[in-house]
Amino acid sequence: MKTSALQQARAAYQPKLPKALQGAVKVQEGAPTQSVDNQEEIKALFPNTYGMPLVEFVPGETENAKQMNVGIILSGGQAPGGHNVISGLFDQVKKLNPNNKLYGFLMGPGGLVDHDYVEITEELLKDYRNTGGFDLIGSGRTKLEKEEQFEKGLEIIRQLNINAIVIIGGDDSNTNACVLAEYYAAKNYGVQVIGCPKTIDGDLKNSQIETSFGFDTATKTYSEVIGNIERDCNSARKYWHFIKLMGRSASHIALECALQTQPNICLISEEIEAKDQTLNDIIENIAEVVAYRASQGNNFGVVLIPEGLVEFIPAIGRLIQELNDLLAAHGADYADLDKDAQRAYILAHLTEENRATFETLPEGVSRQLSLDRDPHGNVQVSLIETEKLISDMVGAKLARWKKEGKYNGKFSALHHFFGYEGRCAAPSNFDADYCYALGTSAALLIASGKTGYMAIVKNTTARTDEWKAGGVPITMMMNMERRNGEMKPVIRKALVELDGKPFKAFVAQRDQWAKETCYVYPGPIQYWGPAEVCDQPTKTLELEQEK
Secondary structure, rough: OOOOOOHHHHHHHOOOOOHHOOOOEEEEEEEEEOOOEEEHHHHHHHHHHHEEEEEEEEEEEOOOOOOEEEEEEEEEOOOOOOOHHHHHHHHHHHHHOOOOOEEEOOOHHHHHHHOEEEOOOHHHHOOOOOOOOOOOOOOOOOOOHHHHHHHHHHEEEEEEEEOEEEEEEOOHHHHHHHHHHHHHHHHOHHHEEEEEEEEEOOOOOOOOOOOOEEEHHHHHHHHHHHHHHHHHHHHHOOOOEEEEEEOOOOOHHHHHHHHHOOEEEEOOHHHHHOOOOOOOHHHHHHHHHHHHHHHHHOOOOOOOOOOOHHOOHHHHHHHHHHHHHHHHHHHHHHHOHEEEHHHHHHHHHHOOHHHHHHHOHHHHHHHHHOEEEOOOOOOOOOHHHHHHHHHHHHHHHHHHHHHHHOOOOOOOOEEEEHHHHHHOOOOOOOHHHHHHHHHHHHHHHHHOOOOOEEEEOOOOOOHHHHHHHEEEEHHHHHEEEEEOEEEEEEEEOOOOOOOOHHHHHHHHHHHHHHHHHOOOOOOOOOOOOOOOHOOOOHHHHHOOOOO
């Protein structure tokens, strides 16, 4: 494998571990836990893994040699640091007993079901330490939900003498990990299952998970490019840049990037939903900022837009819900009609309020909402060019204002979507350390006989040696939600809290950012140099943990 000079230098970086994980450890158990909601339903579904205590690792006196083989799965979208979770797990497993083996199941959970795997050795791993991506073993989106999958996976688990499976993923993947842990526990198969919190979107966090891995690196990667665009914007002074950022279910990425770069406008989906704003309200607000800046001689600016915005606009959310029902009940009736006939059929079957919303949308967007879905029936929001939709509508409104004599500026829009650029970036020092500690914790949870837990690392704004490592029962984070028409146990997604410190800090400054040019240029992620430059956490984490 050919490596760059940076990759060679990064391979030599030894991630820092919390003091408690540096030598022998013992388990300190807390009080029994319960789920965040629907306690009786969750307890009934997970009788073998419900109510377990929180776990913290503290320094022990003797290192226990432990014989165990472990399987690891990367699940869902990529996030910077995944290879360091594997590295931390590998090093700790070998430290417990040099004869222990680590197996990687290829291309996600499907690798377990299909018995597709590789043994991870030091020779194989050495080129992947402190690198981005999931390319060591690949990832996939197969959901582990059915008994036949669990039993098929058990065959290879028995064949390789595996004691535990570690699943690295987001909220859905860790929900599946919990279901798998419960199934194997109920059957007394003696197979442990441990989860690990991964998602650049930042929506897998709660009282026990301070941040999901990859969020730090991805937001710093996006912020570097946003800062570069802001500098170009402030140099040319003739374009409005509309930038869509990843984050379908929550606006954490957009908010963090705004705090780092101070754009003129940043839309927060959760606020738009809470205020019941219409698409026209959003357009009106942006147009007013554009017009004000033009009156000051500034025909340029930067707007950040979360990927999932359209689903959070209440009127469009209600429309999507009715379209879902219509598609399920009558999709076959209009699937083969031509475009005009399909549109007419849909308009005829919508309620008056939703028909009015549907008619205001550009044809391409309305067609996508009504017809084009992913295999799970979800609207493919990442394919909706929200940034162009918004800039086109802002341009149309400004053109009307110009005719009415209310606006006399120039408006030229450029568009960007930052998504895949951040998912496999070389991890920041924070993510490199955090992920290595998560992998180490996962190995120690297995060695402690735990199952149905997620590895956690806390106190992450302190120095690395002061971080606290342990595990949280996955059932503690669960509630019941309606998915595909039926109630299912899932890990509750963390949305941007409108009364939280990060959002309040943003609100306190955004009016000034809108009127003035307050851009900040973060520059590229730094790996070597002063700790205040190289090891800083995200603004979100700093604000949330502000004493």
